Amino acid sequence: MIRIDGNLVSPGPGGVYNERMAQGYRVWDPYRSKLSALSMLDPTIDLTADMRVLYLGAANGTTVSHVADYVDVVYAVEFAPRPLRDLLAVSEKRKNIVPIAGDATRPDRYAPFVEMVDLLYQDVAQPDQAGILIKHIPFLKAGGTAILMLKTRSVDIRQTPEAVFAETITRLTDSGLRVVTSCWLEPYHHDHAAIVCGVDP
Numbered sequence: 001m002i003r004i005d006g007n008l009v010s011p012g013p014g015g016v017y018n019e020r021m022a023q024g025y026r027v028w029d030p031y032r033s034k035l036s037a038l039s040m041l042d043p044t045i046d047l048t049a050d051m052r053v054l055y056l057g058a059a060n061g062t063t064v065s066h067v068a069d070y071v072d073v074v075y076a077v078e079f080a081p082r083p084l085r086d087l088l089a090v091s092e093k094r095k096n097i098v099p100i101a102g103d104a105t106r107p108d109r110y111a112p113f114v115e116m117v118d119l120l121y122q123d124v125a126q127p128d129q130a131g132i133l134i135k136h137i138p139f140l141k142a143g144g145t146a147i148l149m150l151k152t153r154s155v156d157i158r159q160t161p162e163a164v165f166a167e168t169i170t171r172l173t174d175s176g177l178r179v180v181t182s183c184w185l186e187p188y189h190h191d192h193a194a195i196v197c198g199v200d201p
């Protein structure tokens with residue numbers, strides 16, 4: 001991914017949400033996007049032009065639009081009507097975003113519209129975040145990558161973030177995923193961890 005003056009940027013055709021521009025590139029703010037934060041903390045995270053991405057929790061499409069600047073196609077799933085409206089507007093301008101009005105707990109309902117993907121990215125504030133990711137493993141190509149942005153407080157407010165994190169790692173590995181790397185998203189996002197997993201060929 002491209003960096004200019006220490007900022008992560010993306011090469012999109014024009015701005016989407018009044019983001020800053022730098023030398024014609026869209027500045028991708030790590031305080032506003034967990035994927036940008038992860039990339040700042042772990043520069044090995046990459047998006048490439050041949051990638052197909054399944055994105056769960058698209059919201060109003062801000063991070064989705066940056067991802068779409070880099071990859072071939074993004075299948076963007078969102079279930080709340082308000083952000084979905086904005087996501088539709090973003091996808092009208094970027095033809096490689098396929099917006100899907102769907103509930104990520106029920107992938108069977110949108111499976112016919114989604115191809116096998118190289119990257120599965122999940123950012124949903126739900127109690128069963130690990131379970132949702134596991135349900136989507138069948139969409140991942142062998143050798144593909146899954147990134148879970150874990151909001152620990154949404155899983156269980158009574159447990160420490162560290163305990164929720166450890167339990168999530170165990171569930172993911174028990175389901176056949178291989179944890180490649182993980183980190184907390186401090187100082188950009190509090191009580192959020194990123195867990196990057198691989199699916200072996």
Ligand code: SAM
Nearest residue numbers: 057058059062063078079080103104105123124
């Ligand atoms: N990833 C977005 C970004 O960086 O711009 C922010 C995502 S926001 C933290 C979480 C989103 O997930 C919300 O828009 C919410 O409506 C959506 N969401 C939560 N549960 C969902 C589900 N079961 N299916 C689809 N979307 C869901």
